[in-house]
Amino acid sequence: MEGVRYCGYVFIITAIYCCFMMQFTVAQIxxxxxxxxxxxxxxGLVDNMKYLEDWEKGDPCTSNWTGIHCFNKVGANGYLHIKELRMMAMNLSGSLTPELGQLSHLQFLNFMWNDLTGSIPEEIGNIKSLKLLLLTGNKLSGSLSDQLGYLPNLRIFQIDENQISGRIPKSFSNLNSVQHIHFNNNTLIGQIPPELSNLSTLLHMLMDNNNLSGYLPPEFSILPRLRIIQLDNNNFSRSEIPASYGNMSSLVKLSLRNCTLRGSIPDLSRVPSLHYLDLSWNQLSGSLPNKLSNNMTAIMLSHNRLDGSIPESFSSLPLLQKLTMDNNLLNGSFSTNIWQNKFTSTSSLLIDLRNNSLSDISGTLEPPLNVTLRLQGNPVCKNENVRNIVKFCGSEAGAEHKTNNSVIVTGACPIAACPKDNYYEYVPNSPVPCTCASPLIVGWRLKSPSFSYFDPYVRQFEQYMTRDLHLDLYQILIESNSWEEGPRLRMQLKLFPVVGVSTFNKSEVIRISDILQYWEISVVDLFGPYELLSFTLEGPYSYLNPDIQAKHKNKGAIIVIVVSGVFAAFASAILTVLIKKRQAKYQRILSRKRLSAKLSIKLDGLRSFTFREMTLATNNFDHSNQVGEGGYGAVFKGILADKTVVAIKRATEGSVQGQKEFLTEISLLSRVHHRNLVSLLGYCDEEGEQV
Known part of the structure; x- marks a missing residue:
């Protein structure tokens, strides 16, 4: 009779729980x-790494499909809608299907750094809500559809480093919210549509390394906010540099390297913000610009047909890092005032005047160590009256001075106390010496910086990044940096938790990831546009892979999980009471050694977990993961190393049972099976914990 009553209790509880959950499983969310x-x-995708396996389980929003992120509130039709597709660096191949256009509420589409082929579906042009279209670093081909020009909210349009061909559609002039057009490193052809001068919000135009031709549209000069024009390695053989470009008061960088341009250099004296000018490898003639902005860091005019003397005004540019005018027809005298009174320990200056017709040197030819001067191929090299001239004219002259941002660890710290093989290391700039922590590793690239040497701007960059990430300055480390073709500056950053904490908690990782992945770092003219190359989650953060946001709950999902979790905890608590009443009957059968001594029992394949596995699965039992609480202890949502989602019940300090009682409960729970009850996977009995 007692057994019948016990089974009745179990049936009632499971039946109530089943009915409760059906309210959420029957309806489509x-x-x-x-x-x-x-x-x-x-x-349409080939998922070699099996990242998208969970796309076959449950509901996209409430089951947190990898890479899928939804709005917190239901729409007018009573459903949740997809807000973001984040598929960056998932080793995906295959192609993008037209059904993308049916995600009518999508704001963020990111398939960067995969191996996708095929064309960009024109149906994407139907997503009027789209703000970021990020397809960088694939093998996409075909032409650009006119339909993509009708995205009224698009802010960033990145298709660089693909194999896109054909012409740029004139319809792109309708992208009236676009700030960044990054089409570089493709095979685009034809004229840049002058209609793009309608893009009043445009900040950066990067179209270098294509097959563009025709002429440079003079209409671009009316763009009020345009900061960067980078069109290197195209063929504008019919064009001169429009004189109207001298009226672009907001222009910071003009890079037209190797574009087959002819004519003269326009008057740029009215461009006060100009930092970077690269007009090298063209067919320009005439004299050098007489006056340029005091903000100039780089003047690159090599391999042209420029003549005349070097303007004295070039000696008054306090931030100049690179002056390259080799292989021209320059003559007259070169003044050594150009490097006077402008150097700090991190400054560098390259002056390349090779293969011109310079006949004299004005001033003392003793440049600081940070100055690289190249004079080979000039008549002045034969002037024996110029002191030290030989060292700047020989074949070995002018080895460029390079500096590196190295990692400095202050103080002597114990070697074994912070083993790197466990993904922990000393925080180099920590205010507390020998602080050991596990960093987040970020691959970052500046796509069009307005300088040639990074060292003078390292501190400024660190301040800029930590400000927008809401971190203290000591929490960032530039572990390495290197220049790539473009020129672009690639770097690896390490972000450390605050002093006193060895790892970031889950919410902090999510916050930082959101800022980086959603392009919320502000764009500073000096550093220009940027891109996230990688966001590495290893060691204590590996449980967050492959998609950091899979742990991010929208409100609808939170309500379902928390309410059902509380009910599950309630049901579990009732079962625990019933089980405790039955413990005496089973003690004789279950008398064994202590579980902590690793009892050799096999209860329907139950697994003995380590306490470390439990802490990793729940982010150290973070409060945000708690979904319920009963008389025995709290219930947490957890994700195991194999991505299995589990409920983990942890006994509170006052509820810890004896070893036999704990084993009895495990044994009984392992025998309770019903399709509406989750299965018991295992237990943990380490470090005084009962889980």
Whole structure:
């Protein structure tokens, strides 16, 4: 009779729980049309790393499909809608399907750094809500559809480093919110549409390394906010540099290297913000610009047909880092005033005047160590009256001075106390010496910086990054930096938690990831546009892979999980009471050694977990993961190393049982099976914990 009553209790509890959960499982949470679109999108992809396996389980929004992020509130039709697709660096191949256009509420589309082929679906042009279109670093081909020009909210349009061909559609002049057009490193052809001068919000135009031709549109000079024009390695053989470019008061960088341009250099004296001018490897003639902005860091005019003397005004540019005018027809005298009174320990200056017709040197030819001077191929090299001239004219002359941002660890710290093989290391700039922590590793690239040497701006860059990430200055380390073709500056950053904490908690990782992935770092003219190359989650952060946001809950999902979790905890608490009443009957059968001594029991394949596994699964039992609480202890949502989602019940200090009692409960729970009850996977009995 007692057994019948016990089974009755179990049946009632499971039946109530089943009915409760059916309220959430019967109804579709995400818009059905968008779910079907996601299925079609997945079918078009080849997922070699199996990142998208969970796209076949549950609802996209409430089950947190990898890379899928939803709005917190239901839409007018009563469904949740997809807000973001974050598929960066998932080793995906295959192609993008037209069904992308059915994600009508999408704001963020990121497939950067994959191996996608095929064309960009024109149906993306139907997503009027789209703000970021990021397809950098794939093998996409074909031409650009006119339909992509009708995205009224698009802010960033990145298709660089692909194989896109054809012409730039004139319809792109309708992108009236766009700030960044990054089309570089493709095979685009034809004229840049002058209609793009309608883009009043445009900040950066990067179209270098294509096959563009025709002429440079003079209409660009009316763009009020345009900061960067980078069109290197195209063929504008019919064009001169429009004189109207001298009226672009906001221009910071003008880079037209190797564009087959002819004519003269326009008057740029009315461009007060200009930092960087690269007009090298063209067919320009005439004299050098007489006056340039005091903000100039780089003047690159090599391999042209420029003549005349070097303007004295070049000696009054306090921030100059690179002056390259080799292989021209320059004559007259060169003044050594150009490097006077402008150097700090991190400054560098390259002056390349090779293969011109310079006949004399004005001033003392004793440049500081940080100055690289190249004079080979000038008549002055034969003037024996100029002191020290030989060292700047020989074949070995002018080895460029390079500096590196190295890691400095202050103080002597114990070697074994912070083992790197466990993903922990000393924080070099910590205010507390020998602080040991595990950093987040970020691959970062400046796509068009307005300088040639980074060292003078390292501190400024660190301040800029930590300000927008809301970190203290000591929490960032530039571990390495190197220049790439472009020129672009690639770096690896390490972000450390605050002093006193060895790791970032989950919410902090998510916060930082959101800022980096959603392009919320402000764009500073000096550093220019940027891109996230990688966001590495290793060691104590590996449980957050592959998609950091899979741990981010929208409100609808939180309500379902928390409410159902509380009910699960309630049901679990009732079962625990019933089980305790039955413990005496089973003590004789279950008398064994202590669990902490690793009892050799096999209860339907139950696993003995380590306490470290439990802490990693729950982010150290973070409060944000708690989904319920009963008389025995709190219930947490956890994710195991194999990505299995589990409920983890941890006994509170006052509820810890004896070893036999704990084993009895495990044994009984392992025998309770019902389709509406989750299965018991295992237990943990280490460090005085019962989980």
């Amino acid at each position: 995400t818009d059905p049309a968008e779910v079907l679109a996601l299925v079609s999108i997945k079918n």
